[in-house]
Amino acid sequence: MARLPVYLRSLLELAESPRAATISSERLAELAGVNAAKVRKDLSYLGSYGTRGVGYDVEYLLFEMSRELGLTQDWPVVIVGVGNLGQALANYRGFSDRGFPVGALVDADPAKVGERVGDLVIESIDDLPSVVARLGTTIGLIATPAVVAQEVADDLVAAGVRSILNFAPAVVTVPPDVSLRKVDLAVELQILSFYQRRRTAGLAAMVEASAASDGNGSSAGSSAGSSGAPAVPAEASE
Amino acid sequence: MARLPVYLRSLLELAESPRAATISSERLAELAGVNAAKVRKDLSYLGSYGTRGVGYDVEYLLFEMSRELGLTQDWPVVIVGVGNLGQALANYRGFSDRGFPVGALVDADPAKVGERVGDLVIESIDDLPSVVARLGTTIGLIATPAVVAQEVADDLVAAGVRSILNFAPAVVTVPPDVSLRKVDLAVELQILSFYQRRRTAGLAAMVEASAASDGNGSSAGSSAGSSGAPAVPAEASE
DNA sequence: ATTTGTGAATGGGTTCACAGCA
DNA sequence: TGCTGTGAACCCATTCACAAAT
Numbered sequence: 001m002a003r004l005p006v007y008l009r010s011l012l013e014l015a016e017s018p019r020a021a022t023i024s025s026e027r028l029a030e031l032a033g034v035n036a037a038k039v040r041k042d043l044s045y046l047g048s049y050g051t052r053g054v055g056y057d058v059e060y061l062l063f064e065m066s067r068e069l070g071l072t073q074d075w076p077v078v079i080v081g082v083g084n085l086g087q088a089l090a091n092y093r094g095f096s097d098r099g100f101p102v103g104a105l106v107d108a109d110p111a112k113v114g115e116r117v118g119d120l121v122i123e124s125i126d127d128l129p130s131v132v133a134r135l136g137t138t139i140g141l142i143a144t145p146a147v148v149a150q151e152v153a154d155d156l157v158a159a160g161v162r163s164i165l166n167f168a169p170a171v172v173t174v175p176p177d178v179s180l181r182k183v184d185l186a187v188e189l190q191i192l193s194f195y196q197r198r199r200t201a202g203l204a205a206m207v208e209a210s211a212a213s214d215g216n217g218s219s220a221g222s223s224a225g226s227s228g229a230p231a232v233p234a235e236a237s238e
Numbered sequence: 239m240a241r242l243p244v245y246l247r248s249l250l251e252l253a254e255s256p257r258a259a260t261i262s263s264e265r266l267a268e269l270a271g272v273n274a275a276k277v278r279k280d281l282s283y284l285g286s287y288g289t290r291g292v293g294y295d296v297e298y299l300l301f302e303m304s305r306e307l308g309l310t311q312d313w314p315v316v317i318v319g320v321g322n323l324g325q326a327l328a329n330y331r332g333f334s335d336r337g338f339p340v341g342a343l344v345d346a347d348p349a350k351v352g353e354r355v356g357d358l359v360i361e362s363i364d365d366l367p368s369v370v371a372r373l374g375t376t377i378g379l380i381a382t383p384a385v386v387a388q389e390v391a392d393d394l395v396a397a398g399v400r401s402i403l404n405f406a407p408a409v410v411t412v413p414p415d416v417s418l419r420k421v422d423l424a425v426e427l428q429i430l431s432f433y434q435r436r437r438t439a440g441l442a443a444m445v446e447a448s449a450a451s452d453g454n455g456s457s458a459g460s461s462a463g464s465s466g467a468p469a470v471p472a473e474a475s476e
Numbered sequence: 477a478t479t480t481g482t483g484a485a486t487g488g489g490t491t492c493a494c495a496g497c498a
Numbered sequence: 499t500g501c502t503g504t505g506a507a508c509c510c511a512t513t514c515a516c517a518a519a520t
Binding site for chain 2: 002004005006008009010031032033068069070071075077084085087088089091092093094095097098100137139162163164165169171173177179181183184185186187188189190191192193194195196197199200
Protein backbone atom coordinates (compact mmCIF):
# COMPACT_ATOMS: atom_id res chain seq x y z
CA MET A 1 0.00 0.00 0.00
CA ALA A 2 1.13 3.49 -0.86
CA ARG A 3 -0.36 4.85 2.35
CA LEU A 4 1.98 3.01 4.65
CA PRO A 5 4.64 5.72 4.53
CA VAL A 6 2.06 8.29 5.54
CA TYR A 7 0.95 6.25 8.51
CA LEU A 8 4.55 5.74 9.48
CA ARG A 9 5.30 9.44 9.38
CA SER A 10 2.21 10.21 11.41
CA LEU A 11 3.26 7.68 14.01
CA LEU A 12 6.77 9.06 14.13
CA GLU A 13 5.49 12.56 14.75
CA LEU A 14 3.30 11.17 17.48
CA ALA A 15 6.14 9.19 18.99
CA GLU A 16 8.34 12.25 19.35
CA SER A 17 6.23 13.39 22.27
CA PRO A 18 5.37 10.01 23.71
CA ARG A 19 1.87 10.61 24.94
CA ALA A 20 0.01 7.34 24.85
CA ALA A 21 1.39 3.91 24.13
CA THR A 22 -1.63 3.13 22.05
CA ILE A 23 -3.53 4.77 19.21
CA SER A 24 -6.98 4.27 17.77
CA SER A 25 -7.64 3.89 14.08
CA GLU A 26 -9.70 7.04 14.23
CA ARG A 27 -6.88 9.13 15.63
CA LEU A 28 -4.38 7.74 13.17
CA ALA A 29 -6.82 8.37 10.35
CA GLU A 30 -7.11 11.97 11.43
CA LEU A 31 -3.36 12.41 11.48
CA ALA A 32 -2.92 10.80 8.10
CA GLY A 33 -5.87 12.56 6.55
CA VAL A 34 -7.83 9.48 5.57
CA ASN A 35 -10.87 7.48 6.58
CA ALA A 36 -10.75 5.43 9.79
CA ALA A 37 -12.09 2.30 8.13
CA LYS A 38 -9.37 2.58 5.55
CA VAL A 39 -6.74 2.64 8.26
CA ARG A 40 -8.15 -0.50 9.81
CA LYS A 41 -8.35 -2.30 6.48
CA ASP A 42 -4.82 -1.33 5.62
CA LEU A 43 -3.43 -2.39 8.97
CA SER A 44 -5.32 -5.65 9.05
CA TYR A 45 -4.21 -6.38 5.52
CA LEU A 46 -0.71 -5.72 6.72
CA GLY A 47 -1.19 -8.34 9.42
CA SER A 48 -0.55 -6.03 12.34
CA TYR A 49 -3.18 -6.73 14.89
CA GLY A 50 -4.66 -4.18 17.22
CA THR A 51 -6.64 -4.82 20.38
CA ARG A 52 -10.38 -4.31 20.28
CA GLY A 53 -11.58 -1.73 22.69
CA VAL A 54 -8.06 -0.36 23.05
CA GLY A 55 -6.37 0.39 19.75
CA TYR A 56 -2.98 -0.29 18.23
CA ASP A 57 0.27 -0.42 20.11
CA VAL A 58 2.28 2.47 18.76
CA GLU A 59 5.65 0.89 19.35
CA TYR A 60 4.67 -2.35 17.70
CA LEU A 61 3.09 -0.57 14.75
CA LEU A 62 6.24 1.45 14.20
CA PHE A 63 8.37 -1.64 14.24
CA GLU A 64 6.08 -3.58 11.98
CA MET A 65 5.74 -0.78 9.44
CA SER A 66 9.44 -0.03 9.31
CA ARG A 67 10.08 -3.69 8.69
CA GLU A 68 7.37 -3.90 6.04
CA LEU A 69 8.73 -0.84 4.27
CA GLY A 70 12.24 -2.19 4.38
CA LEU A 71 13.45 0.76 6.40
CA THR A 72 15.55 -1.28 8.76
CA GLN A 73 18.43 -0.78 6.41
CA ASP A 74 19.71 2.05 4.23
CA TRP A 75 18.97 1.88 0.53
CA PRO A 76 21.62 3.72 -1.41
CA VAL A 77 20.41 5.46 -4.54
CA VAL A 78 22.32 6.17 -7.70
CA ILE A 79 21.44 9.33 -9.59
CA VAL A 80 21.82 9.16 -13.34
CA GLY A 81 22.17 12.54 -15.01
CA VAL A 82 23.94 15.28 -13.11
CA GLY A 83 22.34 18.22 -14.82
CA ASN A 84 20.29 20.86 -13.17
CA LEU A 85 17.84 18.54 -11.51
CA GLY A 86 20.35 15.81 -10.81
CA GLN A 87 22.57 18.18 -8.85
CA ALA A 88 19.61 19.48 -6.96
CA LEU A 89 18.65 15.96 -5.98
CA ALA A 90 22.23 15.14 -5.07
CA ASN A 91 22.31 18.03 -2.64
CA TYR A 92 18.87 17.36 -1.23
CA ARG A 93 19.16 16.27 2.38
CA GLY A 94 15.73 14.73 2.51
CA PHE A 95 17.01 11.52 0.97
CA SER A 96 19.80 10.59 3.34
CA ASP A 97 17.75 11.79 6.28
CA ARG A 98 15.18 9.17 5.54
CA GLY A 99 17.43 6.25 4.86
CA PHE A 100 18.15 6.74 1.18
CA PRO A 101 21.70 8.08 0.94
CA VAL A 102 22.92 9.11 -2.47
CA GLY A 103 25.62 6.55 -3.09
CA ALA A 104 26.76 7.52 -6.56
CA LEU A 105 26.35 10.03 -9.36
CA VAL A 106 26.56 8.93 -12.95
CA ASP A 107 26.55 10.89 -16.19
CA ALA A 108 27.04 10.18 -19.87
CA ASP A 109 28.96 13.37 -20.51
CA PRO A 110 32.72 12.64 -20.35
CA ALA A 111 33.34 16.25 -19.44
CA LYS A 112 31.38 15.81 -16.23
CA VAL A 113 32.97 12.52 -15.20
CA GLY A 114 35.47 13.13 -12.45
CA GLU A 115 33.79 16.31 -11.27
CA ARG A 116 32.98 16.57 -7.59
CA VAL A 117 29.48 17.20 -6.29
CA GLY A 118 29.43 17.30 -2.53
CA ASP A 119 31.24 14.22 -1.31
CA LEU A 120 30.84 12.33 -4.52
CA VAL A 121 32.72 12.13 -7.77
CA ILE A 122 30.71 11.78 -10.94
CA GLU A 123 31.27 8.45 -12.61
CA SER A 124 30.71 7.32 -16.16
CA ILE A 125 27.44 5.71 -17.11
CA ASP A 126 29.50 2.97 -18.72
CA ASP A 127 30.57 1.93 -15.26
CA LEU A 128 27.00 1.56 -14.07
CA PRO A 129 27.26 -2.21 -13.56
CA SER A 130 30.25 -1.89 -11.27
CA VAL A 131 28.75 1.09 -9.48
CA VAL A 132 25.57 -0.84 -8.77
CA ALA A 133 27.54 -3.87 -7.70
CA ARG A 134 29.61 -1.73 -5.35
CA LEU A 135 26.57 -0.19 -3.68
CA GLY A 136 24.62 -3.40 -3.44
CA THR A 137 20.87 -3.39 -3.91
CA THR A 138 20.16 0.00 -5.30
CA ILE A 139 17.44 2.37 -6.34
CA GLY A 140 18.08 4.32 -9.52
CA LEU A 141 16.97 7.90 -10.07
CA ILE A 142 16.66 9.09 -13.65
CA ALA A 143 17.35 12.82 -13.84
CA THR A 144 18.31 13.00 -17.49
CA PRO A 145 16.68 14.74 -20.45
CA ALA A 146 13.56 12.97 -21.66
CA VAL A 147 15.09 11.71 -24.88
CA VAL A 148 17.54 9.40 -23.16
CA ALA A 149 15.31 8.35 -20.28
CA GLN A 150 14.35 5.01 -21.80
CA GLU A 151 17.93 4.23 -22.68
CA VAL A 152 19.06 5.01 -19.16
CA ALA A 153 16.28 2.88 -17.74
CA ASP A 154 17.47 -0.02 -19.86
CA ASP A 155 21.02 0.53 -18.64
CA LEU A 156 19.87 0.56 -15.04
CA VAL A 157 17.92 -2.66 -15.48
CA ALA A 158 20.86 -4.27 -17.21
CA ALA A 159 23.08 -3.25 -14.32
CA GLY A 160 20.76 -5.02 -11.91
CA VAL A 161 18.69 -2.16 -10.57
CA ARG A 162 15.18 -3.29 -9.72
CA SER A 163 13.64 -0.02 -8.49
CA ILE A 164 13.59 3.15 -10.55
CA LEU A 165 12.30 6.61 -9.81
CA ASN A 166 11.96 8.60 -13.01
CA PHE A 167 12.12 12.39 -12.98
CA ALA A 168 12.39 12.75 -16.74
CA PRO A 169 9.24 13.83 -18.56
CA ALA A 170 8.98 10.72 -20.68
CA VAL A 171 7.11 7.46 -20.82
CA VAL A 172 9.47 4.71 -19.76
CA THR A 173 8.87 0.99 -19.97
CA VAL A 174 10.56 -1.62 -17.82
CA PRO A 175 10.31 -5.39 -17.46
CA PRO A 176 7.57 -6.62 -15.13
CA ASP A 177 10.01 -7.53 -12.38
CA VAL A 178 11.21 -3.95 -12.06
CA SER A 179 9.35 -1.34 -10.06
CA LEU A 180 9.01 2.05 -11.62
CA ARG A 181 7.61 5.26 -10.26
CA LYS A 182 7.59 8.72 -11.72
CA VAL A 183 7.78 12.26 -10.45
CA ASP A 184 7.03 14.96 -12.95
CA LEU A 185 7.08 18.41 -11.49
CA ALA A 186 5.79 20.18 -14.57
CA VAL A 187 2.84 17.83 -14.82
CA GLU A 188 1.87 18.68 -11.28
CA LEU A 189 1.91 22.35 -12.15
CA GLN A 190 -0.09 21.77 -15.31
CA ILE A 191 -2.75 19.93 -13.36
CA LEU A 192 -2.97 22.83 -10.95
CA SER A 193 -3.13 25.20 -13.87
CA PHE A 194 -5.93 23.11 -15.31
CA TYR A 195 -8.09 23.43 -12.21
CA GLN A 196 -7.21 27.07 -11.83
CA ARG A 197 -8.40 27.72 -15.34
CA ARG A 198 -11.55 25.75 -14.61
CA ARG A 199 -12.32 28.01 -11.70
CA THR A 200 -11.65 31.25 -13.52
CA ALA A 201 -12.58 30.90 -17.17
CA GLY A 202 -15.18 28.25 -16.50
CA LEU A 203 -17.48 30.40 -14.43
CA ALA A 204 -20.06 30.81 -17.17
CA ALA A 205 -20.10 27.10 -17.87
CA MET A 206 -20.40 26.34 -14.17
CA VAL A 207 -23.40 28.59 -13.71
CA GLU A 208 -24.99 26.92 -16.67
CA ALA A 209 -24.22 23.47 -15.30
CA SER A 210 -25.47 24.23 -11.83
CA ALA A 211 -28.74 25.50 -13.23
CA ALA A 212 -29.21 22.24 -15.09
CA SER A 213 -28.14 19.69 -12.47
CA ASP A 214 -28.46 19.69 -8.70
CA GLY A 215 -26.82 23.05 -8.73
CA ASN A 216 -24.22 24.09 -6.27
CA GLY A 217 -21.83 25.68 -8.67
CA SER A 218 -19.06 26.81 -6.42
CA SER A 219 -18.60 23.68 -4.39
CA ALA A 220 -18.71 21.56 -7.52
CA GLY A 221 -15.96 23.66 -8.94
CA SER A 222 -13.86 23.34 -5.86
CA SER A 223 -14.26 19.63 -5.37
CA ALA A 224 -13.08 19.19 -8.91
CA GLY A 225 -9.73 20.30 -7.61
CA SER A 226 -7.23 17.85 -6.28
CA SER A 227 -7.64 18.96 -2.72
CA GLY A 228 -9.84 16.06 -1.74
CA ALA A 229 -13.09 16.41 0.13
CA PRO A 230 -13.88 19.73 1.73
CA ALA A 231 -12.62 20.19 5.28
CA VAL A 232 -10.68 16.96 5.04
CA PRO A 233 -6.90 16.80 5.02
CA ALA A 234 -5.84 16.49 1.44
CA GLU A 235 -2.18 15.72 1.57
CA ALA A 236 0.38 13.51 3.10
CA SER A 237 3.74 11.94 2.63
CA GLU A 238 6.81 10.76 4.48
CA MET B 239 -8.09 14.75 -16.02
CA ALA B 240 -4.56 14.23 -14.83
CA ARG B 241 -3.68 12.48 -18.08
CA LEU B 242 -4.09 15.52 -20.26
CA PRO B 243 -0.52 16.71 -19.72
CA VAL B 244 0.76 13.33 -20.82
CA TYR B 245 -1.26 13.42 -24.00
CA LEU B 246 -0.06 16.91 -24.65
CA ARG B 247 3.56 15.96 -24.26
CA SER B 248 3.11 12.97 -26.53
CA LEU B 249 1.55 15.17 -29.17
CA LEU B 250 4.32 17.72 -28.86
CA GLU B 251 6.95 15.06 -29.39
CA LEU B 252 5.04 13.88 -32.40
CA ALA B 253 4.61 17.38 -33.74
CA GLU B 254 8.35 18.03 -33.71
CA SER B 255 8.76 15.80 -36.74
CA PRO B 256 5.51 16.60 -38.50
CA ARG B 257 4.63 13.26 -39.96
CA ALA B 258 0.88 13.02 -40.26
CA ALA B 259 -1.66 15.74 -39.62
CA THR B 260 -3.89 13.25 -37.88
CA ILE B 261 -3.51 10.67 -35.15
CA SER B 262 -5.60 7.72 -34.05
CA SER B 263 -6.59 7.08 -30.47
CA GLU B 264 -4.64 3.86 -30.64
CA ARG B 265 -1.41 5.53 -31.62
CA LEU B 266 -1.80 8.25 -29.02
CA ALA B 267 -2.57 5.62 -26.42
CA GLU B 268 0.63 3.83 -27.31
CA LEU B 269 2.66 7.01 -26.98
CA ALA B 270 1.08 7.93 -23.68
CA GLY B 271 1.24 4.41 -22.32
CA VAL B 272 -2.46 3.95 -21.71
CA ASN B 273 -5.48 2.17 -23.09
CA ALA B 274 -6.96 3.38 -26.40
CA ALA B 275 -10.51 3.45 -25.08
CA LYS B 276 -9.31 5.61 -22.23
CA VAL B 277 -7.86 8.10 -24.67
CA ARG B 278 -11.13 8.33 -26.55
CA LYS B 279 -13.14 8.73 -23.36
CA ASP B 280 -10.82 11.43 -22.12
CA LEU B 281 -10.85 13.34 -25.37
CA SER B 282 -14.59 13.10 -25.83
CA TYR B 283 -15.11 14.20 -22.27
CA LEU B 284 -12.89 17.14 -23.09
CA GLY B 285 -15.17 17.99 -25.97
CA SER B 286 -12.54 17.76 -28.68
CA TYR B 287 -14.06 15.84 -31.49
CA GLY B 288 -12.17 13.56 -33.79
CA THR B 289 -13.30 12.26 -37.15
CA ARG B 290 -14.52 8.67 -37.37
CA GLY B 291 -12.53 6.60 -39.73
CA VAL B 292 -9.71 9.13 -39.67
CA GLY B 293 -8.61 10.12 -36.21
CA TYR B 294 -7.89 13.35 -34.41
CA ASP B 295 -6.41 16.44 -36.00
CA VAL B 296 -3.07 16.87 -34.28
CA GLU B 297 -2.95 20.62 -34.65
CA TYR B 298 -6.45 21.09 -33.32
CA LEU B 299 -5.85 18.71 -30.43
CA LEU B 300 -2.71 20.60 -29.46
CA PHE B 301 -4.55 23.89 -29.51
CA GLU B 302 -7.51 22.57 -27.58
CA MET B 303 -5.40 20.87 -24.92
CA SER B 304 -3.13 23.84 -24.38
CA ARG B 305 -6.17 25.99 -23.93
CA GLU B 306 -7.82 23.50 -21.58
CA LEU B 307 -4.66 23.27 -19.50
CA GLY B 308 -4.34 27.01 -19.37
CA LEU B 309 -0.96 26.91 -21.07
CA THR B 310 -1.65 29.84 -23.35
CA GLN B 311 -0.17 32.04 -20.68
CA ASP B 312 2.69 31.80 -18.21
CA TRP B 313 1.84 30.99 -14.63
CA PRO B 314 4.44 32.43 -12.31
CA VAL B 315 5.17 30.37 -9.21
CA VAL B 316 6.31 31.58 -5.83
CA ILE B 317 8.58 29.29 -3.85
CA VAL B 318 8.21 29.48 -0.10
CA GLY B 319 11.22 28.18 1.78
CA VAL B 320 14.63 28.69 0.24
CA GLY B 321 16.41 25.86 1.97
CA ASN B 322 18.05 22.95 0.29
CA LEU B 323 15.07 21.90 -1.75
CA GLY B 324 13.80 25.39 -2.37
CA GLN B 325 17.06 26.46 -3.92
CA ALA B 326 17.15 23.35 -6.04
CA LEU B 327 13.69 24.09 -7.32
CA ALA B 328 14.58 27.72 -7.92
CA ASN B 329 17.45 26.67 -10.15
CA TYR B 330 15.50 23.99 -11.94
CA ARG B 331 15.01 24.96 -15.56
CA GLY B 332 12.15 22.57 -16.11
CA PHE B 333 9.68 25.03 -14.67
CA SER B 334 10.28 28.09 -16.79
CA ASP B 335 10.76 25.90 -19.85
CA ARG B 336 7.21 24.70 -19.50
CA GLY B 337 5.51 27.97 -18.80
CA PHE B 338 5.91 28.15 -15.04
CA PRO B 339 8.62 30.73 -14.37
CA VAL B 340 9.74 31.15 -10.80
CA GLY B 341 8.55 34.66 -10.08
CA ALA B 342 9.57 35.03 -6.46
CA LEU B 343 11.36 33.38 -3.57
CA VAL B 344 10.12 33.83 -0.06
CA ASP B 345 11.54 32.76 3.28
CA ALA B 346 10.76 33.30 6.94
CA ASP B 347 14.40 33.56 7.97
CA PRO B 348 15.37 37.27 8.15
CA ALA B 349 18.98 36.29 7.51
CA LYS B 350 18.06 34.94 4.10
CA VAL B 351 15.90 37.85 3.04
CA GLY B 352 17.80 40.00 0.57
CA GLU B 353 20.05 37.16 -0.54
CA ARG B 354 20.28 36.54 -4.27
CA VAL B 355 19.45 33.22 -5.88
CA GLY B 356 19.89 33.38 -9.60
CA ASP B 357 18.03 36.42 -10.84
CA LEU B 358 15.85 36.69 -7.79
CA VAL B 359 16.18 38.26 -4.40
CA ILE B 360 14.69 36.42 -1.47
CA GLU B 361 11.77 38.28 0.04
CA SER B 362 10.17 38.07 3.44
CA ILE B 363 7.21 35.80 3.97
CA ASP B 364 5.50 38.75 5.61
CA ASP B 365 5.36 40.38 2.20
CA LEU B 366 3.60 37.43 0.65
CA PRO B 367 0.39 39.35 -0.07
CA SER B 368 2.19 42.03 -2.03
CA VAL B 369 4.39 39.47 -3.77
CA VAL B 370 1.35 37.52 -4.90
CA ALA B 371 -0.41 40.69 -5.97
CA ARG B 372 2.64 41.73 -7.96
CA LEU B 373 2.86 38.44 -9.82
CA GLY B 374 -0.84 38.13 -10.45
CA THR B 375 -2.48 34.71 -10.36
CA THR B 376 0.11 32.51 -8.83
CA ILE B 377 0.94 28.98 -7.92
CA GLY B 378 2.64 28.49 -4.56
CA LEU B 379 5.31 25.87 -3.91
CA ILE B 380 5.89 24.86 -0.31
CA ALA B 381 9.50 23.83 0.18
CA THR B 382 9.73 24.38 3.90
CA PRO B 383 10.28 21.97 6.78
CA ALA B 384 7.22 19.90 7.59
CA VAL B 385 6.46 21.63 10.86
CA VAL B 386 5.60 24.96 9.24
CA ALA B 387 3.97 23.59 6.10
CA GLN B 388 0.42 24.12 7.31
CA GLU B 389 1.20 27.61 8.49
CA VAL B 390 2.74 28.48 5.14
CA ALA B 391 -0.24 27.02 3.32
CA ASP B 392 -2.54 29.24 5.37
CA ASP B 393 -0.37 32.25 4.54
CA LEU B 394 -0.50 31.43 0.85
CA VAL B 395 -4.26 31.07 0.89
CA ALA B 396 -4.61 34.31 2.81
CA ALA B 397 -2.44 36.02 0.22
CA GLY B 398 -4.80 34.88 -2.51
CA VAL B 399 -3.00 31.83 -3.87
CA ARG B 400 -5.45 29.23 -5.13
CA SER B 401 -3.07 26.49 -6.30
CA ILE B 402 -0.47 24.92 -4.06
CA LEU B 403 2.15 22.29 -4.70
CA ASN B 404 3.48 20.93 -1.44
CA PHE B 405 6.93 19.37 -1.21
CA ALA B 406 7.00 19.23 2.57
CA PRO B 407 6.42 15.82 4.14
CA ALA B 408 3.31 16.84 6.03
CA VAL B 409 -0.43 16.60 5.79
CA VAL B 410 -1.76 19.99 4.79
CA THR B 411 -5.38 21.09 4.71
CA VAL B 412 -6.76 23.88 2.57
CA PRO B 413 -10.22 25.35 1.94
CA PRO B 414 -12.29 23.57 -0.71
CA ASP B 415 -11.76 26.33 -3.26
CA VAL B 416 -8.00 25.84 -3.23
CA SER B 417 -6.27 23.13 -5.25
CA LEU B 418 -3.54 21.24 -3.51
CA ARG B 419 -1.13 18.65 -4.82
CA LYS B 420 1.81 17.02 -3.15
CA VAL B 421 5.17 15.70 -4.16
CA ASP B 422 7.02 13.70 -1.58
CA LEU B 423 10.28 12.30 -2.81
CA ALA B 424 10.99 10.18 0.23
CA VAL B 425 7.59 8.55 0.04
CA GLU B 426 8.29 7.54 -3.53
CA LEU B 427 11.50 5.90 -2.44
CA GLN B 428 9.82 4.17 0.47
CA ILE B 429 7.22 2.72 -1.84
CA LEU B 430 9.95 1.40 -4.08
CA SER B 431 11.71 0.03 -1.04
CA PHE B 432 8.48 -1.66 -0.03
CA TYR B 433 8.15 -3.53 -3.31
CA GLN B 434 11.83 -4.32 -3.36
CA ARG B 435 11.54 -5.89 0.04
CA ARG B 436 8.50 -7.79 -1.14
CA ARG B 437 10.47 -9.30 -3.95
CA THR B 438 13.49 -10.23 -1.88
CA ALA B 439 12.46 -11.13 1.64
CA GLY B 440 9.04 -12.31 0.56
CA LEU B 441 10.25 -15.21 -1.51
CA ALA B 442 9.32 -17.85 1.03
CA ALA B 443 5.86 -16.39 1.48
CA MET B 444 5.40 -16.15 -2.26
CA VAL B 445 6.25 -19.77 -2.86
CA GLU B 446 3.82 -20.70 -0.17
CA ALA B 447 1.13 -18.50 -1.66
CA SER B 448 1.63 -19.74 -5.19
CA ALA B 449 1.30 -23.32 -4.04
CA ALA B 450 -2.02 -22.53 -2.45
CA SER B 451 -3.67 -20.34 -5.11
CA ASP B 452 -3.42 -20.39 -8.90
CA GLY B 453 0.31 -20.27 -8.47
CA ASN B 454 2.53 -18.16 -10.60
CA GLY B 455 4.75 -16.86 -7.91
CA SER B 456 7.16 -14.68 -9.80
CA SER B 457 4.70 -12.80 -11.96
CA ALA B 458 2.45 -12.19 -8.98
CA GLY B 459 5.38 -10.70 -7.20
CA SER B 460 6.26 -8.46 -10.07
CA SER B 461 2.78 -7.20 -10.76
CA ALA B 462 2.66 -6.15 -7.15
CA GLY B 463 5.19 -3.54 -8.15
CA SER B 464 4.15 -0.13 -9.31
CA SER B 465 5.28 -0.65 -12.86
CA GLY B 466 1.83 -1.34 -14.18
CA ALA B 467 0.92 -4.26 -16.38
CA PRO B 468 3.72 -6.31 -17.87
CA ALA B 469 5.05 -5.11 -21.22
CA VAL B 470 2.96 -1.97 -20.98
CA PRO B 471 4.44 1.50 -20.58
CA ALA B 472 4.27 2.36 -16.94
CA GLU B 473 5.19 5.97 -16.77
CA ALA B 474 4.48 9.35 -18.17
CA SER B 475 4.61 13.04 -17.52
CA GLU B 476 5.01 16.40 -19.19
C1' DA C 477 -18.38 1.08 26.54
C1' DT C 478 -14.98 1.19 23.27
C1' DT C 479 -12.60 -0.10 19.24
C1' DT C 480 -11.10 -3.57 16.03
C1' DG C 481 -11.90 -6.64 12.03
C1' DT C 482 -14.59 -7.50 8.06
C1' DG C 483 -18.67 -8.83 5.02
C1' DA C 484 -21.68 -6.08 2.25
C1' DA C 485 -22.88 -1.99 -0.20
C1' DT C 486 -21.24 1.78 -2.73
C1' DG C 487 -18.93 4.37 -6.13
C1' DG C 488 -15.76 5.67 -9.68
C1' DG C 489 -12.65 4.63 -13.00
C1' DT C 490 -11.24 1.31 -16.59
C1' DT C 491 -12.10 -1.82 -20.21
C1' DC C 492 -15.09 -4.10 -23.53
C1' DA C 493 -17.73 -4.21 -27.40
C1' DC C 494 -20.27 -2.38 -30.82
C1' DA C 495 -23.22 1.03 -33.03
C1' DG C 496 -22.56 5.18 -35.77
C1' DC C 497 -20.27 7.83 -38.98
C1' DA C 498 -16.71 9.08 -42.59
C1' DT D 499 -13.22 -0.57 -44.22
C1' DG D 500 -11.40 2.32 -40.31
C1' DC D 501 -11.87 4.69 -36.33
C1' DT D 502 -14.52 7.41 -33.11
C1' DG D 503 -17.97 7.83 -29.48
C1' DT D 504 -20.30 5.59 -25.80
C1' DG D 505 -23.56 2.40 -23.23
C1' DA D 506 -22.72 -1.70 -20.54
C1' DA D 507 -19.88 -4.83 -18.00
C1' DC D 508 -16.23 -5.18 -15.08
C1' DC D 509 -13.02 -4.39 -11.50
C1' DC D 510 -11.13 -2.62 -7.47
C1' DA D 511 -10.74 0.69 -3.83
C1' DT D 512 -13.44 3.08 -0.49
C1' DT D 513 -16.99 3.39 2.79
C1' DC D 514 -20.62 1.65 5.65
C1' DA D 515 -22.30 -0.91 9.28
C1' DC D 516 -22.16 -4.25 12.62
C1' DA D 517 -20.67 -8.43 15.00
C1' DA D 518 -16.83 -9.84 17.86
C1' DA D 519 -13.66 -9.00 21.38
C1' DT D 520 -11.76 -6.77 25.42
